[in-house]
Amino acid sequence: MFVHSASAHRPIERLSQVIPAACPRLPDADAVLPYLRRMDAARTYSNFGPLLTAFEARLAERFETGTAVVTCVNATQALTLTLQALDLPKGGLVAIPSYTFVATAHAVVAAGLIPLFLDVDPEDWMLRPATVREALKQAPGPIAATIVVAAFGAMPDLDGWRALRDETGLPVVLDxxxxxxxxxxxxxPTVVSLHATKVLGVGEGGFLATTNAGLAARLRQLTTFGFRGARVSDIAATNAKLSEYAGAVGLAALDTWDSDRLRFLRTARLVRAAMTYLPEIRFQSGWGDDWVTSVCSVRLPDGSVGAIERSLQDQDIQTRRWWDRGCHANPAFNECPRGDLQVTETLGRSVLGLPFAVDMGEHEISRVAAALGSALASL
Incomplete structure (x- = not known):
């Protein structure tokens, strides 16, 4: 995903003709080595050493003044423990979009709460405050909080969510x-993943960014055995700390983030340009222009996903239904309450993840565009 030498800027040479749906890359060994040497010199490998502390500080600089960043072993744990840190009533409902990765729903369950699956907007694929307002009147029980999901990296209308929070007192968390x-x-409160598949990754990891100092302190305590400055467990907790090794990778990744972001933008714009002659394809608004992410999820003609992915597979082009039919379609959540999920069902039949990587070459992009055009023509 990240590069640190001139030779590494060439598109990677695949061992086969298969074009993978995703091809993550983290900082290479040469980029991480100086940080590993600092770690060895300090003889500190975990427990909030200087590298992880520096990494959290640099992450916090990306947000407004007064933001605290608390890292975690992964974003699912960060989301779970954030819900716990909010001290919500056990067994309470948490309104979430069904159209999201299952980790969102798993975090709710792990926090001792119950997902209430709601539908999303057909244009931006995200939960709307108005939908939650309506659910507050009709839900089968009290709604304790809501989680809005930034669909594949697109940012929701945060002003609308602030208004909902301020008007109703309902806690809002951003996944x-x-x-x-x-x-x-x-x-x-905003939870971000640092998984290897993301635009900035450390392998496994995640963090909460929040301007609520009390929430940040509570989450930190929950990630480290309930300790709070002493080796005494004040509350029941777990061990979800990120190590110095992850901090080293994260610092190396941040060192090249500006240039890597430009490369993601360039690749996304090449993808969009290659598909300008395919009016049936709809990209997420702003994707590759205003913001970057590590996947390319497109809207296809309704109900066409199965036929198109089979056609692309026959041409050695991998795809992914990243969120498939929605969380509600998974057996793990059969017993969870839900609203009308018509849009989610439609998106499950029409959104497909196309191959995308920071170093995807023009030849690969052209192959995908041509294969997609052929598949659409045969519908």
């Missing part, structure tokens, strides 16, 4: 797992 690029404000 911005794929939105490292666009997450720049933290007055709504």
């Amino acid at each position: 911005a797992a794929a939105a490292f690029d666009t997450a720049r404000t933290a007055d709504i």
Whole structure:
């Protein structure tokens, strides 16, 4: 995903003709080595050493003054523990979009709460405050909080969510797992993933950004055995700390973020340009122009996903239904309440993840565009 030498800027040479749906890349060994040497010199490998502390500080600089960043072993744990830190009533409902990765729903369940699956807007694929307002009147029980998801990295209308929070007192959390690029404000608690598949990754990891100092302190305590400055467990908690090794990778990734972001933008614009003759394809608004993410999810003609992915597979082009039919379609959540999910069902049959990587070459992009055009023509 990240490069640190002139030779590494060439498109990678695949071992086969298959074009993968995703091809992540983290900082290479040479980029991470100076940080590893600093770690060895300090003889500190975990427990909030200087590298992780520096990494959190640099992440916090991306947000407004007064933001605290708390890292975690992954974003799912960060979201789970954030819900716990909010001290919500056990068994309460949490309104979430069904159209999201299952980690959102798993985090709710792990926090001792119940997902209430709601539908999303057909244009931006995200939960709307108006939908939650309506659910507050009709839900089968009290709604304790809501999670809005930044769909594939696109940022939702945060002003609308602030208004909902301020008017109703309902806690709002932003699941911005794929939105490292666009997450720049933290007055709504914001959880970001640092998984290897994201635009900035450390392998496994995540963080909460928040301007609520008390929430940040509570989350930190929940990630480290309930300790708060002493080796005494004040509350029941877990061990979800990020190590110095992850901090080293994160610092190396931040060192080249500006240039890597430009490369993501360039690749996304090449993809958009190659598909300008395919009016049936709809990209997310602003994708590759205003913001970057590590995937290319497009809207296809309704109901066409199955036929198109089979056609692309026959041409050695991998695809992914990143969120498939929505969380509600997974057996793990069969018993969870839900609203009318008509839009989610439609998106499950019409949104497909096309191959995308920071170093995707023009030849690969042309192959995907041509294969997609052929598949559309045969519908």
